[in-house]
Amino acid sequence: MTPRTRWSLLLVLLLAAVLLILLLARCSVRRSTPAPKPPTPAAAAPAKTPEPAPGPAATAAEEPERLGLATVEAPARVLAGAKFEVRWTGPDNANDYISLVPPASRPDQYTTYAPTRTGNPVTLTAPVDPAALEIRYVTARSKTVLARQAVEVFAATATLDAASEAVAGSRLAVTWTGPANHGDFITVVPKEVPDGQYGNFEPISKGSPLQVLTPMTVGDAEVRYMTGQQQKVLARRAVKIVASEVSLSAPEETLAGSVVSIAWTGPKNAGDYITIVTASTPDGRYGNYTPVTKGSPLQVTAPMEAGPGEIRYMAGQGQKVLARRPLRIVAAEVTLSAPDEVVAGTRVPIVWTGPKNAGDYITIVAAGTPDGRYANYTAVTKGSPLDVLAPIDAGDTEIRYMAGQGGKVLQRRPLRVVAAKITLEAPGEAVAGGDLTVQWSGPNNQGDYLTVVAKDAKEGAYLGYTYTSAGSPLRVKVQAPPGPAELRYIAGQGAKTLARRPLTVKAAK
Structure with a gap:
């Protein structure tokens, strides 16, 4: 190849490279600039329009928009605020819609619309104000009005x-x-x-x-x-x-927590009720109440707080006080009489006086237990005297008269709980699967029992057992495995071990 030929070839290659660079740059510009999309009806619609916009218009990459013939057909007059049907024909491009607008509106404006994709006919809603309007078939992409019909919206009357x-x-x-x-x-x-x-x-x-x-x-x-x-x-x-006429009739005084009989007259509207509150309670708030649907007279429970109270007839609507009557609430006198000392887990006889309000009860708790909490208890409906089961743990305790309403302590009395004295006499050895004869003494409280378990058995564990109610002596089935074991006296209350005696369990021959 001659030098001249080489220069010619180099010049051709250089020109080709320049053309390729220009072509690539042009393509890059086209790729980086997206094709503009025509605005949707939402962009052109008046700001006051509450309707959502029709779906997005088709992009340039999709098939061309068809602008053929179209028709819209609807009643010439429609009632303000009513729904009405519009039949249509047309190209049914993606997102084309039927709109309802003032005649002077631009093609891209609307007040209400229905997409043609929802079917034929479509349903439009007339505005609530009378007006001369126009129904239009509008293409989504170019906002071309292909058909229109005048419609009169006439006033609704009532x-x-x-x-x-x-x-x-x-x-x-x-x-x-x-x-x-x-x-x-x-x-x-x-x-x-x-x-x-x-x-x-x-x-x-x-x-x-x-x-x-x-x-x-x-x-x-x-x-x-x-x-x-x-x-x-x-x-x-x-x-x-x-205003309705409302009256309330009731005693002037009642015991705290007692049930008050109230005769009343009033509107008996839905949700109305009668409540008793402390006199300082703000209007609109309530305490114990009974709906007036219970009739007259009705029963309402007084608060536990002694002092000035108020009976109120309350409207179910808005909690407005329609009538009020003063009520003096006095504390109930409560007494408790019981032994000063009892054995743990035994039943304590208690003589009492008190209001005997619904839900009241007497309980025995450890000294220092916060007011409002309780342990073993008996309802005062059992009468006086009544029995309450003492705690199984020895120590200082309290007998308390508790109000069923709010768990308030109305009276208390100290009680010393002492541990029970228990003895267990039995052979030092027993045969697995056999019976062990035991002489015992103890409280014999309800549910107490004797059992034989492995020496390292957890508290509350048991195998074969016999209730102490069977008397003394009694027999216990030995179901513990061979090895060191214990005979245990277990309290029915809390499964606490009150006494134990070591023994050895031997395998049966």
């Missing part, structure tokens, strides 16, 4: 009929006529409540007449027919809310 006066918190019968659009309801509110706000209500889907709960506020009020869409008032009717 009527209300109800009593001119109602007791606060009662149910008011309301007969109504109206469009019965989705979400419409009837409410009763004080007259000064601004339109668009509501109080107690009932959906019109329950039919006519409706029973609507009136407010607890006494004075001028209004029954209103409200649209579910935008809470527009279609009709209103004046009603006067009057």
